[in-house]
Amino acid sequence: MTRLFLRFCLTLLLMLGLTNCARETIIVQEVVCPQPYAVAPPCPSPSDKNLVSVPPKATAIKPRPISDKPLIIIDPGHGGKDLGAVSLSKPVYQEKNLNLASARLLEGFLKNQGYRTIMTRSDDSFLTLEERAELAKAKKGQLFISIHYNSAPSRNAEGIEVFYFDSDKEKERTQDSKAMAQAVLDKVIAATGAASRGVKHGNYSVIRNTTSMPAILIEGGFMTNEKEMEKLKDPQYLKKLTLGMAQGIDQYVQSKRKEKK
Numbered sequence: 001m002t003r004l005f006l007r008f009c010l011t012l013l014l015m016l017g018l019t020n021c022a023r024e025t026i027i028v029q030e031v032v033c034p035q036p037y038a039v040a041p042p043c044p045s046p047s048d049k050n051l052v053s054v055p056p057k058a059t060a061i062k063p064r065p066i067s068d069k070p071l072i073i074i075d076p077g078h079g080g081k082d083l084g085a086v087s088l089s090k091p092v093y094q095e096k097n098l099n100l101a102s103a104r105l106l107e108g109f110l111k112n113q114g115y116r117t118i119m120t121r122s123d124d125s126f127l128t129l130e131e132r133a134e135l136a137k138a139k140k141g142q143l144f145i146s147i148h149y150n151s152a153p154s155r156n157a158e159g160i161e162v163f164y165f166d167s168d169k170e171k172e173r174t175q176d177s178k179a180m181a182q183a184v185l186d187k188v189i190a191a192t193g194a195a196s197r198g199v200k201h202g203n204y205s206v207i208r209n210t211t212s213m214p215a216i217l218i219e220g221g222f223m224t225n226e227k228e229m230e231k232l233k234d235p236q237y238l239k240k241l242t243l244g245m246a247q248g249i250d251q252y253v254q255s256k257r258k259e260k261k
């Protein structure tokens with residue numbers, strides 16, 4: 001898989017004479033997650049804005065328009081000294097790594113769909129919750145998704161839930177966040193067959209303080225449920241899950257566009 005991916009990147013490099021994909025490869029190799037999560041995200045397609053930012057040669061393909069799709073901030077929860085949830089069975093999996101691996105996959109899928117993305121962290125660094133929201137606003141993000149995995153005292157707790165912040169002062173943002181949460185939940189459940197715990201209000205700092213954009217927080221499954229953890233260890237399952245997230249975000253964006261027409 002990794003060899004195939006490298007060959008694909010090399011071919012792209014030779015064809016386009018660009019370096020972004022190589023950079024992507026290096027980042028992938030630096031993944032600090034446990035082995036099953038060292039999954040390479042899909043290589044950005046040639047239509048990716050970053051790739052075409054290099055001046056084209058005289059005979060090169062004509063420049064493509066810059067994507068008019070919204071800038072999406074992807075927030076892999078926890079990081080550094082903050083491990084987040086941990087699995088009960090050994091080897092012990094840490095939520096911070098699972099979040100980062102998922103965020104990278106989501107980033108790849110979104111880029112392939114023409115979205116611009118920024119990650120609040122792209123390695124195992126620690127950021128406060130306030131720093132995450134500040135970064136999202138400073139970068140002028142237009143949508144925000146925070147990725148987490150769950151834990152509970154009961155080992156039977158299972159399923160996926162998506163949170164949005166309910167604010168009387170920000171009616172439109174609340175409505176938009178709720179619509180995005182529902183679209184993401186629907187697609188993720190369809191993609192994985194996991195149990196749905198629904199769309200819920202959540203008073204979490206990152207979705208409360210990202211005041212200038214619709215924001216959601218997804219809990220993608222319970223690390224304390226042995227059956228669910230087994231699924232989460234499988235890179236193929238994680239791909240389905242994150243592809244579902246990307247499809248949900250895209251569906252929300254498309255429906256907003258139709259509303260405006």
Ligand SMILES: [Zn+2]
Pocket residue numbers: 077078084085095148149
């Ligand atoms: Zn978490």
